[in-house]
Amino acid sequence: MKNIAFIGAGIMGVPMAKNLIEAAYSLTMHSRTQSKAQPVIDAGGTWAQTPAQAAKDADVLITCVTDTPDVEKVLLGPAGVIETAREGLICIDMSTISPAATRKMGETLAAKGVTLIDAPISGGEIGAIEAKLSIMAGGPEDAFNKVKPIFQAMGRTITYCGPLGSGQTTKLVNQVMVIHTIMSISEGLAFAEAAGLDLETTLAATSGGAAGSHSLKVLGPKIIADDLKPSFMVDLQLKDLKLVMEYARQIKQTLPGTALAQQLMTALQAQGRGRDGTQALIDVIRQLGPNTK
Known part of the structure; x- marks a missing residue:
């Protein structure tokens, strides 16, 4: 699980993505505004024009965007992740969104062989920069264990909270x-x-x-x-x-x-x-x- 796609270049997303590159993961980045992702690209990340392009060769895809509709658009919308996602892809949503919507998206992705983990974060910008975030994860426990090293590159307190939606x-x-x-x-x-x-x-x-x-x-x-x-x-x-x-x-x-x-x-x-x-x-x-x- 070395190829990561990361979608979202906000206050939290940029330092999180840079920490993954520092941990020797290969990272492809997408955001609505390419200029916001430039620090990640400068650190060694590769730019993708769409979420679908970012997901194409990824083992793991991480979203860290603003709200429920944004996650739905990235994962399931036109040029979204679902268009190119390979069977076995693990999607990790680190946004803070609706637990009910999370469960529905998980069902849709599962029909294509894609696993969704909800893993919202706490710790603010400083926590993101210093890789000291608290990460609260929900979803299949075996998938959580597979991606735990990825969480450890971004956070200090990593907690498995239960089935999908429990993290949110x-x-x-x-x-x-x-x-x-x-x-x-x-x-x-x-x-x-x-x-x-x-x-x-x-x-x-x-x-x-x-x-x-x-x-x-x-x-x-x-x-x-x-x-x-x-x-x-x-x-x-x-x-x-x-x-x-x-x-x-x-x-x-x-x-x-x-x-x-x-x-x-x-x-x-x-x-x-x-x-x-x-x-x-x-x-x-x-x-x-x-x-x-």
């Missing part, structure tokens, strides 16, 4: 927890700011205690520096929260805190800030209080 469902759980962490960081630092505390001192004190977390370590300094560069964009966070709330309705599980976070993120998006990093949530919290920084 686990990622939605992750996103519920993440958005609450971002909310707590935003509220805590807005509170500290309004109370007149020095934010750098506050961050140093809280990072070393029970409030300490990876998110606080990464996002806290960005908030203090007014750095809105995204490790994860507001638009993408809202896409994930929509998936969470849709699934929560299906299984009749109430998520009141997540619903509130979704509303506050929506307010941020309505201000034209969908491409800001999720740390920009603090500005919505500030707007609800006396601090108008």
